[in-house]
């Protein structure tokens with residue numbers, strides 16, 4: 001069977017996309033399996049491109065499991081923020097429904113900023129693994145199973161195995177299946193706040209180093225503290241797919257004051273001033289995000305037909321309400337590696353395609369649970385009774401104690417945290 005393992009090590013593996021999923025896979029291939037012919041082709045011109053967006057928590061059964069398996073835990077510990085696990089839920093009038101502090105004794109989901117995570121993964125790869133400024137445009141499959149991949153800059157690369165890790169709007173996906181994205185019914189407006197302690201002290205206090213939800217009227221704010229001290233704010237609302245397009249504003253470029261007034265009048269007309277104050281202190285630009293996902297009903301069950309497969313958002317774009325996307329991308333890397341390098345005594349000759357299909361089955365099973373969990377969380381956040389339903393979600397198995405003990409006592413929160421029953 002050593003021949004199988006050797007054969008895998010010799011494969012020319014081309015990963016398209018240096019996001020968390022693609023970089024995680026490259027790390028395991030090189031560090032755990034000793035593969036020397038691994039290339040990650042990325043459209044960004046270099047690593048200095050600013051990675052914005054939310055802070056992330058890595059989960060112990062997926063993202064954190066990968067970090068430990070990839071021997072990156074010691075470096076991760078130096079830059080993660082376990083205190084980012086606190087959760088507060090309030091309504092549109094600022095009434096606090098739940099405060100769930102972080103307990104240092106049991107950190108299950110430490111937070112890390114996206115840019116820090118990307119740098120950690122990039123630095124973990126062998127020199128010259130990443131080909132920057134390589135924007136995938138097309139590929140051609142040859143009769144012997146090899147694949148010729150072409151990039152916008154005119155270069156081509158020949159590979160035995162191509163892995164699409166190029167995100168939600170994947171250009172590799174059409175070569176693998178006919179799956180298309182569907183609008184989730186939710187549009188987000190993202191912005192940041194500098195010096196939050198000074199400019200919005202109430203919300204800063206509610207964020208409590210972690211995550212704050214302000215929910216009412218089937219919409220709400222999700223606010224997080226980032227490693228650089230800024231708050232990142234998502235205003236999440238049920239709206240038509242074209243709401244942002246038809247607003248008449250170019251959210252990214254101009255009309256900053258007018259956009260603030262538009263949001264106040266159209267979304268937050270009777271919300272407490274602690275929330276309109278968030279908008280008043282937003283720093284440019286507003287980033288609109290129309291959320292799309294791959295429908296999970298009926299269950300997706302595609303199988304690759306050749307030596308091309310998908311990991312991360314290109315395989316399974318899910319809505320971000322349960323914080324599972326990056327975590328599942330890292331779990332994909334682990335599953336794919338296991339399937340590629342598994343010792344199979346029944347396999348007479350190395351069968352790459354069969355191994356890819358095995359990975360895809362494992363991934364689909366896992367992602368169905370993650371996708372449903374994410375959809376449930378999305379529905380809760382946009383429900384008329386959102387605050388109470390979200391409290392139930394976070395209290396997990398202890399939610400029945402709600403009627404006996406006021407939620408906001410730290411006692412119940414401590415119990416759920418200590419025993420790991422909360423989400």
Ligand SMILES: Cc1cc2nc3c(=O)[nH]c(=O)nc-3n(C[C@H](O)[C@H](O)[C@H](O)COP(=O)(O)OP(=O)(O)OC[C@H]3O[C@@H](n4cnc5c(N)ncnc54)[C@H](O)[C@@H]3O)c2cc1C
Pocket residue numbers: 016017018019020021022041042043044053054055056057134135136137165166167168171188289311312313314320322323324325326327328329
């Ligand atoms: C608002 C929001 C909040 C989120 N919060 C969380 C969270 O808290 N926790 C969590 O786990 N997940 C979260 N997610 C989901 C998470 O961002 C994604 O699941 C994750 O980024 C997917 O990783 P990926 O590597 O598959 O793809 P991506 O992160 O999209 O990376 C794809 C890479 O491929 C490159 N690329 C794209 N096209 C090409 C091409 N043609 N050629 C070459 N390179 C290309 C891109 O430049 C990029 O570097 C959130 C998502 C959103 C929208």
